Amino acid sequence: MMGMGASRIRLLKWGGQTALYLALIVTSIAMLMPFYWMVSTSLKPEADVFVTPPKWIPNPITFVHYLEVWTRLPFARFFYNSVFVAAMTTIGDVFFATLAGYAFAKLKFPGRDQIFFIMLLTLMVPFQVNMIPLYKLMDRFKWLDTYWALIVPGALSVFGIYLMRQYILSIPDELLDSARVDGCSEFIIFWRIAAPLSLPGIATLAIFTFVGSWTSFLWPMIVTSSMEMRTLPVGIALLQGYHTTNWTQNMAGSTIAAMPMIAVFLLMQQQFIEGLTAGAVKQ
Amino acid sequence: MGRRLVRAVKKYYVAYLFISVPVIGMVVFLFIPMISSLALSFCDWSGIQSPTFVGLANYRKLLFDDPKLIQAFINTTIFVILGQGSGPIFGLISALALNQKIRFRAGFRTIYFLPYMTSMVVVATIWKMIYSQGGLLNAALGGLGLPTTRWLTNPNTALLAIIVASVWQGFGFETVIFLAALQAIPREFYEAAMIDGANAWNRFWHVTLPGLRPIILMVYIIGIIGSYQVFDQIYVMTGGGPLNTTQSIVGHLFSNFTYMKFGYASAIAYILFAILALFSYLQIRFFGREE
Numbered sequence: 001m002m003g004m005g006a007s008r009i010r011l012l013k014w015g016g017q018t019a020l021y022l023a024l025i026v027t028s029i030a031m032l033m034p035f036y037w038m039v040s041t042s043l044k045p046e047a048d049v050f051v052t053p054p055k056w057i058p059n060p061i062t063f064v065h066y067l068e069v070w071t072r073l074p075f076a077r078f079f080y081n082s083v084f085v086a087a088m089t090t091i092g093d094v095f096f097a098t099l100a101g102y103a104f105a106k107l108k109f110p111g112r113d114q115i116f117f118i119m120l121l122t123l124m125v126p127f128q129v130n131m132i133p134l135y136k137l138m139d140r141f142k143w144l145d146t147y148w149a150l151i152v153p154g155a156l157s158v159f160g161i162y163l164m165r166q167y168i169l170s171i172p173d174e175l176l177d178s179a180r181v182d183g184c185s186e187f188i189i190f191w192r193i194a195a196p197l198s199l200p201g202i203a204t205l206a207i208f209t210f211v212g213s214w215t216s217f218l219w220p221m222i223v224t225s226s227m228e229m230r231t232l233p234v235g236i237a238l239l240q241g242y243h244t245t246n247w248t249q250n251m252a253g254s255t256i257a258a259m260p261m262i263a264v265f266l267l268m269q270q271q272f273i274e275g276l277t278a279g280a281v282k283q
Numbered sequence: 284m285g286r287r288l289v290r291a292v293k294k295y296y297v298a299y300l301f302i303s304v305p306v307i308g309m310v311v312f313l314f315i316p317m318i319s320s321l322a323l324s325f326c327d328w329s330g331i332q333s334p335t336f337v338g339l340a341n342y343r344k345l346l347f348d349d350p351k352l353i354q355a356f357i358n359t360t361i362f363v364i365l366g367q368g369s370g371p372i373f374g375l376i377s378a379l380a381l382n383q384k385i386r387f388r389a390g391f392r393t394i395y396f397l398p399y400m401t402s403m404v405v406v407a408t409i410w411k412m413i414y415s416q417g418g419l420l421n422a423a424l425g426g427l428g429l430p431t432t433r434w435l436t437n438p439n440t441a442l443l444a445i446i447v448a449s450v451w452q453g454f455g456f457e458t459v460i461f462l463a464a465l466q467a468i469p470r471e472f473y474e475a476a477m478i479d480g481a482n483a484w485n486r487f488w489h490v491t492l493p494g495l496r497p498i499i500l501m502v503y504i505i506g507i508i509g510s511y512q513v514f515d516q517i518y519v520m521t522g523g524g525p526l527n528t529t530q531s532i533v534g535h536l537f538s539n540f541t542y543m544k545f546g547y548a549s550a551i552a553y554i555l556f557a558i559l560a561l562f563s564y565l566q567i568r569f570f571g572r573e574e
Contacts, residue, residue, distance in 0.1 A: 020380055020383060020385065021385070023380065024377075024380060024381075024385070024391050027377065027395075028391060028394045028395075030451075031394050031395055031397065031398065031451070031455075032394060032397075034398075034406075034409045034410065034413060034451070035397065035398075035401075035409075037409065037412070037413065037419060038405075038409045041412065049417075050415075050416075050417030050418065052417075052422055052425070053422065053426065054419055054422050096304045096305050096308075097305070099301045099302075099304075100301055100302045100304075100305045100306075102301060103298045103301035103302045104302070107297070107298040107301070108298075109295040109298040109299065110291075110295065112298070115302065115306065119305075119309060122309065122313050122314075124559070124560065124563065125313070125317060125556065126508070126512055126552070126555060126556055126559055127512075128512065128533055128536055128552045128555060128556075129316075129317055129320055129549075129552045129553065129555075129556050130312070130313060130316035130317055130320060131316075131540075131552070132316075132320060132323065132540060132545050132548055132549055132552070133315070133316035133317075133319035133320050133323065133549075134312060134316045135540075136319075136330065136545075137311075137312075137315075137316065152308075152312075153312050155308075156305060156308040156309065156312055156313075158305075158309070161305055185297075186297040186298075186301075187297070190301070211400060214402065215401070215402035215403060215404075217402070217403065217404050217514075217515045217518075218514055218515065218533075218537070222540070232402070233402045233403075233404035233405070233515075234404075236404050236405065236408060237404050237408075237518065237519050240408065240411075240519065247412050250408055250412070251408075251409070251412070254405040254408050254409060257402055257404075257405050258401045258402070258405050261400045261401060261402070262397060262400060262401070264400075265393075265396070265397070265400045266393070269389075269393060273392075273396075273459055273463075276456075276459055276460065276463075277459060277460060277462075277463030277464075
């Protein structure tokens with residue numbers, strides 16, 4: 001009897017495990033399939049896109065759509081714009097947010113906590129509230145349809161200052177004080193001690209800012225008007241108006257836009273997930 | 284007085300220098316626009332002549348005289364309720380599954396998270412193709428002998444189709460957050476509950492859920508604020524159609540912006556702000572305390 005019970009429990013456990021893996025695998029397929037379909041469509045001849053039954057494996061495989069979007073359509077330019085804007089936004093944001101985060105965490109000055117609190121309050125304000133006056137401001141600065149409008153407002157992030165302040169708070173004061181006794185200037189202390197010690201935090205902020213800028217859509221759409229200034233998401237969205245039926249080109253463009261972020265994520269996964277979940281685990 | 288000021292400046296100028304760029308940026312790119320936008324919401328302005336003050340006319344219009352906005356508000360609310368009613372729950376279920384003793388945990392987590400790393404415009408473009416008449420979804424349904432439709436041009440299905448794509452894109456974020464939170468719940472809590480004879484359901488109800496409470500609150504505040512601002516995927520997939528059945532609040536704001544009705548668009552923005560502030564306040568008020 002005892003043996004029967006144990007084997008039944010083992011069988012139940014095995015069944016549960018199998019069901020669990022089955023559910024995970026089925027949902028994983030559902031998550032990956034649209035990506036597969038994107039890449040697969042981008043490699044098909046246009047005539048094979050909507051055939052029944054669907055052609056899962058492109059045959060023949062053609063790279064002509066990538067060539068088309070890269071040379072005939074301005075995707076090379078979109079790609080360059082996206083890279084440049086995301087890189088500049090990230091550099092600006094990371095530098096100034098770390099510097100300010102250091103000041104809020106480790107320096108004492110009148111009004112520090114009040115200024116920080118007001119900054120945090122602005123996190124509550126949805127972007128759309130500022131959008132129209134910000135647009136007119138860009139117009140006044142003559143920044144519309146230039147990189148300035150694409151980069152500068154995005155390089156200011158209260159979230160980044162908050163993140164870096166929290167990170168820098170954990171650096172022991174003694175370390176900074178001993179450098180002060182040695183006569184180092186505050187910027188040198190920041191640059192040589194605080195910044196290197198907050199590298200994991202900096203990496204997290206850098207990834208968040210880069211991804212945010214790379215995927216951003218509404219603001220880049222309204223502040224750019226010429227094809228030369230569009231970023232990848234804006235380019236992909238707007239070309240659909242003109243090439244509604246050209247799915248192969250659309251998917252080639254989409255693959256070009258999606259792959260760098262997926263690559264970045266696969267390479268820096270640990271960093272990214274730790275940054276994302278730091279708040280969750282601390283509580 | 285003067286000397287004290289000089290001494291204070293000498294003592295503190297480095298700190299002020301360090302925060303100067305973000306503070307100036309905040310004033311120029313956040314505060315001034317925020318106040319201008321509030322002022323604009325009481326004006327009529329097409330951006331060319333100077334704005335003319337119209338009092339509460341914009342607010343009166345959006346409350347009583349703009350059926351498209353009411354429709355957009357209803358659509359957005361449906362989007363929020365169905366999206367937030369399912370996305371975080373999928374996130375929790377998948378996190379609970381991944382929290383078991385399984386192999387390839389990191390691999391599955393990565394797969395669920397991939398769409399979140401992808402631009403919403405790209406996600407919407409892929410799904411637009413899948414939903415199209417000759418697309419993959421109809422091919423699958425047709426193959427099973429089920430009815431097919433043009434998902435994004437059928438007024439009965441368009442909003443739902445957008446919600447499905449949005450949940451697909453976003454729930455991996457919640458999976459990752461919930462999984463980290465689950466792993467942070469101390470094992471001893473579960474062991475103590477086992478000793479007390481609690482079954483799996485009791486352990487979930489009395490240990491897991493209370494442990495996740497602050498994270499659930501955070502996920503919902505972020506989720507509701509984010510979903511009320513939905514725009515990108517709708518712009519790409521339907522442009523607000525068919526018959527305004529998928530138009531969102533921000534979509535309506537955007538179309539007023541493109542018609543250069545800046546005053547009215549600002550009033551919509553402030554109404555959106557008020558809705559979000561109210562929701563955040565209520566959530567923190569009713570679910571945030573008791574600890």
